[in-house]
Amino acid sequence: MSQVGHQQRILIVEDDATLLRGLSDNFAVAGFDVQTATDGQAGIAHVLADPPDLLVLDIMMPRMNGYDLCRRVRQAMLDMPILMLTAKGQEEDIVRGLELGADDYMTKPFGMRELLARVKTLLRRQGNEMAERMVIGDLLFDRTSHTLTRDGQEIPLTSKEYALLEYFCSRPNRALTRGDIISHVWGRSIIVSGRSVDRCVATLRSKIEPTPSQPQFIHTIRDVGYRFGLPE
Numbered sequence: 165m166s167q168v169g170h171q172q173r174i175l176i177v178e179d180d181a182t183l184l185r186g187l188s189d190n191f192a193v194a195g196f197d198v199q200t201a202t203d204g205q206a207g208i209a210h211v212l213a214d215p216p217d218l219l220v221l222d223i224m225m226p227r228m229n230g231y232d233l234c235r236r237v238r239q240a241m242l243d244m245p246i247l248m249l250t251a252k253g254q255e256e257d258i259v260r261g262l263e264l265g266a267d268d269y270m271t272k273p274f275g276m277r278e279l280l281a282r283v284k285t286l287l288r289r290q291g292n293e294m295a296e297r298m299v300i301g302d303l304l305f306d307r308t309s310h311t312l313t314r315d316g317q318e319i320p321l322t323s324k325e326y327a328l329l330e331y332f333c334s335r336p337n338r339a340l341t342r343g344d345i346i347s348h349v350w351g352r353s354i355i356v357s358g359r360s361v362d363r364c365v366a367t368l369r370s371k372i373e374p375t376p377s378q379p380q381f382i383h384t385i386r387d388v389g390y391r392f393g394l395p396e
Contacts, residue, residue, distance in 0.1 A: 172287055173197040175216040177207035177233065178249065179225045187220065190276050191283075204228025208236050218287055219246045222258055224291050231264055238265035245286035249274075255387035259341050262388070267338045285337045287392075300381060301396065303372055304334060312371070324349060324370045332382065332392035341389040365390060 174196045178184040184200055191198045201207040201218060205227040211219065223230035225298045226322065234246055248261045248269040251276050258269050267286055304313050307330065312319045321329065327349045332340075342358040349364070350356045369376040383391045 171197045171215040173199060174218050174220060175199045175201065175203045175207065175210050175227065177204065177221040177240045179222060182349060190280065194280055204230065204233045208233050211237055211242065212240060215242050215244060217245055218283060220249065222244065222249045223261060231261060234261060234264045234266050247286065258388050262339055263343055269339060299375065300372060305329060319371050321371065324364050325371070328364050328368055328384060335392070337391065337393045339385055339388060339391050345389065
């Protein structure tokens, strides 16, 4: 989506003037082209007229909330990363936003350095098609041969473990709800509980994590789901 030499543009939709100014200043200092909107309707107008490289939006806003804005963006078939800003402890709000198409979230109050790091990671992954072969620590995940190997030795995966790992690899550094995982790995027509996801994650961890109890790759997001990431 973004090209070499192109100054990446971020649209921030936030009705708190103080927070909006702080975000705008920090992103500008970090080298981004920053646009702002103070309500959801102005935000969606910006997005549709000139889609940004990344969208940062608050959930609770006048004239159109963050949920509806997120839904409208995805209905328009726009695939830029969306990072939501949420109040602390609103797990149901986080899950709802992610299931509407947001890619990640930050709970207020948040550290600006962490926010910038999260944004840069989302932008770096955006537009990169999933590689046919992917290195995960000391493992090689090869989609062409449908195998996971360590030092040339294949590590057997069940069909669900393979599908789960493939989905994680296709959505790196995104917050993924259990509902997202169920629909992509099991399918919407099958009734599966969140516990089935947790069990499958546990068995996959036992095969790919050096220390499953202290995972390096598959991180649990409490009350939400999981995030798959490779150490930088």
